[in-house]
Amino acid sequence: MKFNLWLTKEPSQLQEASEKTPLKKTLRAIDLAALGIGSVVGTGIFVATGQGAHLAGPGVLLSFIIAAITSGFCALTYSELASMFPVAGSTYSYAYVAFGELIAWIIGWDLMLEYMVSASAVASGWSATFVGLLQTVGLNLPKALVTAPLAGGIVDLPAILIVLVITWILYLGIRESSTTNNIIVIVKIAVILLFVFLGFSKVELDNFSPFAPFGWKGIMSGAAIIFFAYIGFDAVSTAAEETKNPKRDVPLGLMLCLAIVILLYVSVAFVLIGMVPFKEIDVENALPAALARYGIRWGGALVATGAIVGMISTLIITLYGQVRIFMVMARDGLLPASFSRVHPIHKTPHICTWITGIITAFIAGVLPLSMIIDLVNIGTLFAFIIVSLGVIILRKTRPNLDRRFRVPGVPVTPLITIGFCFYLIASLHSTTWLRFIGWLAAGLSIYFLYGLKHSQLQKEYKLKQTKLNQ
Numbered sequence: 001m002k003f004n005l006w007l008t009k010e011p012s013q014l015q016e017a018s019e020k021t022p023l024k025k026t027l028r029a030i031d032l033a034a035l036g037i038g039s040v041v042g043t044g045i046f047v048a049t050g051q052g053a054h055l056a057g058p059g060v061l062l063s064f065i066i067a068a069i070t071s072g073f074c075a076l077t078y079s080e081l082a083s084m085f086p087v088a089g090s091t092y093s094y095a096y097v098a099f100g101e102l103i104a105w106i107i108g109w110d111l112m113l114e115y116m117v118s119a120s121a122v123a124s125g126w127s128a129t130f131v132g133l134l135q136t137v138g139l140n141l142p143k144a145l146v147t148a149p150l151a152g153g154i155v156d157l158p159a160i161l162i163v164l165v166i167t168w169i170l171y172l173g174i175r176e177s178s179t180t181n182n183i184i185v186i187v188k189i190a191v192i193l194l195f196v197f198l199g200f201s202k203v204e205l206d207n208f209s210p211f212a213p214f215g216w217k218g219i220m221s222g223a224a225i226i227f228f229a230y231i232g233f234d235a236v237s238t239a240a241e242e243t244k245n246p247k248r249d250v251p252l253g254l255m256l257c258l259a260i261v262i263l264l265y266v267s268v269a270f271v272l273i274g275m276v277p278f279k280e281i282d283v284e285n286a287l288p289a290a291l292a293r294y295g296i297r298w299g300g301a302l303v304a305t306g307a308i309v310g311m312i313s314t315l316i317i318t319l320y321g322q323v324r325i326f327m328v329m330a331r332d333g334l335l336p337a338s339f340s341r342v343h344p345i346h347k348t349p350h351i352c353t354w355i356t357g358i359i360t361a362f363i364a365g366v367l368p369l370s371m372i373i374d375l376v377n378i379g380t381l382f383a384f385i386i387v388s389l390g391v392i393i394l395r396k397t398r399p400n401l402d403r404r405f406r407v408p409g410v411p412v413t414p415l416i417t418i419g420f421c422f423y424l425i426a427s428l429h430s431t432t433w434l435r436f437i438g439w440l441a442a443g444l445s446i447y448f449l450y451g452l453k454h455s456q457l458q459k460e461y462k463l464k465q466t467k468l469n470q
Contacts, residue, residue, distance in 0.1 A: 006100035007457045011401055014085045014093060027243045032253025033260070034182045035320075038313035039232030040261050041188060045310075049229070049269050050286035053278040056222030059212035060278070063222030064269050068262040070223075070424070071230040073417035074384045075258050076407045077391045078233075079251035083404040084394075091383045091390075092325055096332070098390035098397075101458070105451055107386055108329050109443030113379035113436075115322035116360050118231075119163070119315055121376065123364035124148070126311040127158040133304050151368040159364035166315045167357025170323065173346045184313040189264070191306025195287050196267050198299045203274030213278075224427040229265065231380050232317065233257050247404035319356060326352045333459070334451035378428055378436045381421045388414035388421075 027035075052060040081094045092111060096104035131146050147153025169180055212219060233254060243249050272281065275290045282289035287307075288300035327349040330339030343350040392411045394401070407413050452458060 003452055003458055004461055005102040005452075007461055008098070008100045009096045009457065011085065011097055011398065014097065027249070028245075029249040029252040029256065031182065032243065032249055033256035034185045035317050036233045036253060036257030037189070037260055038185045039317035039321075040230055040257065040314075041185075041192070041264060041310060045192065045229060045265060045268055049226075049265075049272055050281045052222040052226045053269070053273060053281050053286075055214065055225060056218045057210065057213040057278045058208040058273050059214070059219040060222045060226070060273065061266065061269055062212075062219050063226045064262075064266050066220070066223040067227040067230055068258070068265070070227060070417070070420040071233065072258055072262075073413060073420065074387070075233060075254045077384075077388045077414055077417060079254050079405045080391055080403060080407045081387060081394075082250040082254070083247045084401055091387050093328060094390045095386055098393045099386070101334075101455060102447070103386070105329075105334055105447045106440065106443065107383060108325060108334070109440065109447075110379045110382055111325050112322065112443075113439055114231075114376055114383060115318050115325065116356065117363065117379075118376045119318040119322065119360045120159075120363035120367070122311050122314050122318060123159040123163045123360065124156060124368070126162055126308060126315070127156050127364075129304065129308050129311065130158055130162075133301075133308065136301070136304075148366055148368045150366075156365045160361045162312070162315065163319075163357055163361035163364055166312070166319055167353060167361075169316065170320055170357070171343075171346065171348060171350055171353050173348055180316065184309055184316075188306055188310040188313060189260075191303055191309070192264055192268060194299065194306075195291065195303050196271050198291060198296055199271040199275050199294075202294050203271060205274070207274055207277050220423075221427065224424045226265075227424055230258075230261065231376070232314065233261070247402075251405040319353075319360060322360075323349055323353050323356050326356060331456075333454040333456040334447070378425060378432050379439075381425050382436075385418050385421050388417040 049060070052063050056063045085093055085097065092104055092108040095107045127146060131141055134141060141158075143152075144154040145157045148156045214221075268287070272286060272290055276293060288304045291297070291300040291303065326335060326339045328340075329335045330337055330352065339352040339355070340349060341351050342348065391407055391414045395410050
């Protein structure tokens with residue numbers, strides 16, 4: 001019996017999975033917004049701001065706005081699909097309805113790249129920042145225990161330990177994880193606002209001239225870097241299955257998340273450029289160094305602490321999103337069934353959580369940051385393109401589905417989103433494309449060797465075909 005690679009799920013199947021889920025439905029719009037902020041506002045605001053300024057000059061303010069517009073369009077498309085299909089799995093689940101199983105697997109495999117590798121990169125960055133902060137107070141850890149083997153050490157132990165701690169928090173339950181994240185988000189926003197408050201009086205308008213020293217090309221290059229500082233808001237949609245009123249709270253949470261993030265980012269960029277000529281910005285330590293430049297060292301230490309705290313919340317949401325995607329793919333039979341088992345007490349996919357955490361900890365502890373960060377960008381943009389196409393296709397193929405939130409201006413709005421994403425992908429280095437193709441090839445091999453044979457949808461299809469042939 002032949003397989004059908006283009007089998008699609010019925011929306012009713014997703015709705016049934018959402019209603020029968022053993023997961024706790026405890027999250028509200030404010031929790032979802034905090035999840036998104038916790039995921040987005042992390043390493044990006046502390047690193048990408050300085051990197052973008054070196055490419056665009058003071059014009060990085062426009063880079064932030066262009067990246068924000070792109071992210072806003074992406075959030076609109078996510079909101080429509082999340083309100084239609086309030087299930088865990090995010091883009092993977094949407095693709096299963098709009099495009100069929102093969103594309104859904106590709107997207108699921110792609111999301112593994114975005115979430116798990118991104119979490120490893122954040123853990124590695126957290127370790128470097130944490131070790132640096134300890135050094136400022138005179139505590140020097142052995143280099144062999146804080147450096148990956150390929151970078152000249154034995155193991156990056158802090159990176160491993162922070163991932164395992166976050167994994168334990170996620171194992172306990174989403175309510176506990178959400179509460180932890182909400183506290184961290186409050187602290188993180190307070191620290192960022194402190195930087196804006198302390199630095200605003202030091203802003204010199206002369207630093208904004210010339211505004212675009214590298215022209216429009218520089219501004220767009222800056223936008224390509226800055227865009228990745230917004231990555232993470234899509235993790236909100238992975239929590240739809242654990243939301244009290246997903247058709248209302250998911251779109252509201254997404255929009256609230258992006259509105260706060262955009263305000264924070266543009267404020268930080270304005271103050272940073274105003275404080276320090278763009279050529280003199282310390283890319284690796286932009287905000288603390290800017291305050292230290294004016295003798296506000298205590299403020300710099302607080303901001304550095306905020307960066308460490310911020311990365312913890314980013315880790316929580318990134319690992320959370322990966323676990324939920326693994327769980328849904330296993331529920332569909334594309335991955336081993338153990339990934340979908342839910343703990344009888346904590347009501348979390350405990351086996352999947354620990355498997356994800358251990359793999360992530362291993363990557364973070366063994367591979368250097370420069371090696372594990374490159375693939376995240378292209379994987380995320382690819383997922384955004386699929387979501388935008390899904391909105392257009394489902395408006396044609398499933399016009400009567402209940403849409404509590406509708407993207408305005410379809411198909412123009414999703415097409416604009418796709419155009420922005422393709423433009424940013426085109427700016428990435430060719431080696432990133434080659435690595436991405438290699439990753440997809442590995443994923444397709446797993447699908448054809450395991451997923452296709454164990455797929456629940458394929459089993460149902462073969463059973464129907466057998467009955468028709470009898």
